[in-house]
Amino acid sequence: LGVPTQSAARAVAIMKASSTAHIGETNTPALGGSKFRKMETAQGDCSALVAEAASYFDRVISAVS
Numbered sequence: 001l002g003v004p005t006q007s008a009a010r011a012v013a014i015m016k017a018s019s020t021a022h023i024g025e026t027n028t029p030a031l032g033g034s035k036f037r038k039m040e041t042a043q044g045d046c047s048a049l050v051a052e053a054a055s056y057f058d059r060v061i062s063a064v065s
Helices: 005-023 029-035 047-064
Strands: none
Touching: 005 047
């Protein structure tokens, strides 16, 4: 599609960071700034889900690179 692989990999890495922060509830107003959004979620330990989602992003990054 004409997008340099380094740029595509960086975009996926940014999506990975954002997604894992939302899943793991580690996003804060200080980190999000004016774009911070608090979403209602069920309480509990989501570390396994965060790890699984992160592994999928890592697979995409390795496939693109």
